[in-house]
Amino acid sequence: MIASLSFTTLIHYSIVLLFIWLPVVTSFEAHPTSNAPRTPRHSLSAHSETTSSLEEDDHGEWVLNPETNRRIKKDGPKWHDFMNGQGGYICHNSKLVPIQLERILTWTQQEEASDQSQKALETADDSVVGATPNTAWRRLAPEILSSDEAPNDVDKESLPFLDELLFAFKPASLLTLPGIGEDKQVCLASLVNEWIPENLTVPPKKRESSDDKKKKKTKKKKKTFVPRPCHRLDYDTSGVLVIGLTRDSLRLTNTMFEQKGVESGSPSKVLKKTYVALVAGAIAQDHGIIDYPIGKVFNEANGYSEFVCLHDDSQRKEDDFVEKSLRNAKTKYTVLNRFTLPVACSTGNNGPSSQDSFVQYTKVQLEPLTGRGHQLRLHMAAIGHPILGDQLHAPNTIVAAAPRLCLHADELEMGVRIDEEQGVCVALVRVRCVPPF
Template sequence: MNDMRGASAPSFTPDVIYCPPPDLGLDLVFLDEAMLVLNKPAGLLSVPGRGEGREDCMISRAARRYDDAMIVHRLDMATSGMLVLARGQAMQRALSMLFQDRHVSKRYVALVHGLLACDEGEVGLPLITDWPNRPMQMVCHERGKPSLTRYRVLSRDAALNQTRVELEPVTGRSHQLRVHMLALGHPIVGDPLYGDQVVQAAWPRLMLHASRLTLPHPVSRAEQVFESAAPF
């Protein structure tokens, strides 16, 4: 198999102990009878995980207050930012179709190691699950699924040797943003799975935040734009 993991990718999957952040209430961005948009904190699963002790998650917390809340899409546990939840099965179907048909535009803000040379660009490397090291993903030109990420530099910090970037996942593969930035030689700061593990362990979290969502309302079809500032 012709694959490219990146020179600094680990050859094993680190043990991840689930310690969800304390429940301080829902951080609501938007609410109506069709859907709600929440800010998910870093370290919290979107849906219940496998195994004992992984029941606490964003959908379970939301459902305690809104009993018709249903999951539509997910964010990685380590990623913070906006998550759309449907209210009831009909809205779940409608919103799921919007995501499936790519009528939803998503933007993320990330800090990456190193100074990106280009102000903007694209990464179009195909991705596949790295089965011996699940849940990690890797680039595979033979069997990987087509994947495309656009990036735009927001600022560069020469002193810290970091770049703040806006990332647009045109496709929605698992860990897409994380693996594509690693493949560029600029892993996302604080990533517990990708990049030099000694360097990454010095950071309290993955510096990746879902900062902007644009989608048609599932009932009115009016364009909705939601924004959330990155907490880093």
């Protein structure tokens, strides 16, 4: 049969077969086998190899500019020009959402002085119960700083090993740990522990601590360890959070965070946590330290105690606080940007807008020198600059100014131990997460 085919027909069949074979060859070259060996995640070399891809995931988010209808890269030059130059927007649910400036204007004009705490607390509780949690967490890559910046006079055994920690971004509208009730079981801790089996080897290489040596004499079996966050971020606060992958790392990191709450309020050598917030009004000083104690006051109407700040203008007295709950609290603040934006004002009687008023709000960096409940919210409210969207301690107009709490844990620096060929060394790592405002 083949012999009976003409030369032209053979050429035709050859061309057809060539076109069929080429895509197959290309597909094999473009998609290498998935059975290739994977580098262990817990080695330093593996960490440095995966850092680039993690950073691409963290900073490769694109959001739509509603004014130009074009996408801009988060943390890129246009992002900074838009967010820090023009202002008036925050990033919420992957969209740039305008701040309700007229709400801030109303607050400025009325200077609401009524106590909103009871209503705000009820609103905050309702927002958690039955709400759909934001599960868009992601792993963050730490940056190892130079050895010159590492603390030299710190006991090595007081620091956790870097490869026994996992750094994560917690979105707003997500609990750090599970709450009471079936509707509060989805949290960052549960999401991470669902992710770990297929993506991470836990625990890493066993290291014998001094505590383990003491416990060797006992023959009791230890319960299986479940990785757990070493500290908390509020439900409506987003940002960097560190998770202990072993008992030792959890215990040591917990201690580091607890030591930030000492009465002196002095900066820690091995742990520094900073936040970015948007607050109502223009803060006059470029930087300063807020030093007002915080404690708990029993709310008879609601039947539980709530955090309250004792400051110069408050109507509270020390006797109002639950016994031994009032403790020293210090927050360092640095103004990053002051915004003054126009708001169209109506002439009244549903008439047209004839003139502009100007609204001011401030982007500020906050460093808690102590660790008290609701410290940043309370301190900013105490100096007359409540955080936008704060349902707990801000007037209703400021709550309505933003669709979420404008508070974000943007950076964490901490001392860690690292295994190297010449032995264990102390290093300082920094983890960053781009603020959404």
